[in-house]
Amino acid sequence: MKRDxxxxxxxxxxxxxxxxxxxxxIYQSVKFSFDDTAETQRYxxxxxxxxxxxxxxxxxxxxxxxxxxQLQGRDNCLLTGSGVATIAASLLALCKQGDHILAFVESYGxxxxxxxxxxxxxxxxxxxxxxxxxxxxxRVLQSQPTRxxxxxxxxxxxxxxxxxxHLTAHARRAGALTVLDNTFAGFHNHGAFDIxxxxxxLTKYASGHGxxxxxxxxxxxxxxxxxxxxxxxxxxxxxxxxxxxxxxGMRTYFLRYERQCANALxxxxxxxxxxxxxxxxxxxxxxxxxHRLAQRQMGDFGTxxxxxxxxxxxxGARFAExxxxxxxxxxxxxxxxxxxxxxxxxxxxFTPPQRAASLIGPGTVRLSIGLENxxxxxxxLGQALxxxxx
Numbered sequence: 001m002k003r004d005x006x007x008x009x010x011x012x013x014x015x016x017x018x019x020x021x022x023x024x025x026i027y028q029s030v031k032f033s034f035d036d037t038a039e040t041q042r043y044x045x046x047x048x049x050x051x052x053x054x055x056x057x058x059x060x061x062x063x064x065x066x067x068x069x070q071l072q073g074r075d076n077c078l079l080t081g082s083g084v085a086t087i088a089a090s091l092l093a094l095c096k097q098g099d100h101i102l103a104f105v106e107s108y109g110x111x112x113x114x115x116x117x118x119x120x121x122x123x124x125x126x127x128x129x130x131x132x133x134x135x136x137x138x139r140v141l142q143s144q145p146t147r148x149x150x151x152x153x154x155x156x157x158x159x160x161x162x163x164x165x166h167l168t169a170h171a172r173r174a175g176a177l178t179v180l181d182n183t184f185a186g187f188h189n190h191g192a193f194d195i196x197x198x199x200x201x202l203t204k205y206a207s208g209h210g211x212x213x214x215x216x217x218x219x220x221x222x223x224x225x226x227x228x229x230x231x232x233x234x235x236x237x238x239x240x241x242x243x244x245x246x247x248x249g250m251r252t253y254f255l256r257y258e259r260q261c262a263n264a265l266x267x268x269x270x271x272x273x274x275x276x277x278x279x280x281x282x283x284x285x286x287x288x289x290x291h292r293l294a295q296r297q298m299g300d301f302g303t304x305x306x307x308x309x310x311x312x313x314x315x316g317a318r319f320a321e322x323x324x325x326x327x328x329x330x331x332x333x334x335x336x337x338x339x340x341x342x343x344x345x346x347x348x349x350f351t352p353p354q355r356a357a358s359l360i361g362p363g364t365v366r367l368s369i370g371l372e373n374x375x376x377x378x379x380x381l382g383q384a385l386x387x388x389x390x
Contacts (some may be wrong), residue, residue: 026244027051027059055234060240064247068206068216072182072198073191075221078231079214079238080310083183083201084110086116086215090179090197091148093230097123099147102140106155107272108176108181110347117149130357131155131162131233141174152181153190154294157345157366158281158306158359161290164297168194177223184332186257196223202238202246204333208256212245214238256335256371260303263377264369268305270378276315276385278363281306304332309363312387316342316363321387325372325380332368337377340366 032051034040042048065077080086103115115126149171153162171178177196191275202214268282283294284301309315320341329338347360
């Protein structure tokens with residue numbers, strides 16, 4: 001070969017079968033090749049294993065898919081480039097014109113947008129209730145054919161807990177599929193419930209370091225197979241290097257989550273006892289209205305704490321700005337602690353009844369608790385409260 005050919009066809013380096021790498025390599029290749037046309041056609045028919053084009057399948061992505069599916073207690077998984085992409089891709093793949101979706105006021109803002117605006121363009125209707133409206137859920141599912149029940153637990157930002165058994169039982173009876181955005185609870189929670197599809201933003205706890213985005217759609221094999229063709233054709237596939245970084249983050253997933261939960265409980269107990277705080281939303285507190293339900297459904301109580309400050313939005317902004325260890329930033333689940341002041345929590349499109357159901361008040365602040373020392377976080381919260389009310 002001439003040198004200008006050599007740079008395109010470099011020497012192959014084979015790793016002996018008994019000489020495995022401890023960390024799987026990144027298959028940063030869009031294309032894979034078989035030795036002949038017949039074997040390529042066998043793969044395309046599903047008659048043999050292998051890889052052909054990374055938008056459809058890639059070894060680095062497959063390792064992460066299998067791990068996440070196993071953790072959630074399901075068979076298979078599809079990966080996307082962001083958490084929001086899992087929501088859009090799943091709902092578009094599962095719905096058709098004339099279908100009806102039951103969704104909830106307390107859902108993530110982009111979820112509501114996709115249901116209320118994007119799917120509405122294609123003739124998909126919806127009902128929006130509070131996640132606490134159990135009679136309303138029964139009424140809607142009994143009175144109207146429903147394709148999907150889309151919800152999350154704990155909810156964002158005030159950590160309401162969905163009654164999953166109630167939702168799944170009535171959805172199953174009505175022939176509706178359940179779609180749970182399980183990001184706040186994590187891969188180790190809710191797998192024992194009769195949920196059809198789990199969605200996760202891998203940007204949060206899976207990555208854990210705020211430096212890579214991704215999303216996961218987890219379900220049993222037949223449902224993944226049903227969704228795969230549509231979702232692969234939409235093209236939201238996760239990049240292999242991002243999958244590698246997320247796989248690396250998963251190695252410390254449980255260590256991080258346990259420490260963050262312990263910190264969140266300590267922080268919530270401190271805030272609960274401060275007279276400048278009107279209300280603390282954290283399922284680990286016995287004062288949380290759904291504490292017992294959270295105990296029954298989850299092995300822990302999560303890492304997000306919301307609080308309602310006396311005074312309102314002005315005190316909320318002052319409080320957030322005075323914090324030194326908490327950055328004003330979107331997202332959750334990173335090793336560092338984050339804060340969202342009232343002005344950034346959204347929900348401006350809510351009607352007055354929806355706003356009341358959301359429990360997002362004028363002084364609501366959301367904290368995502370990180371891995372810092374709990375005593376340092378509490379000291380920082382204390383000094384910020386003092387400055388907010390000075």
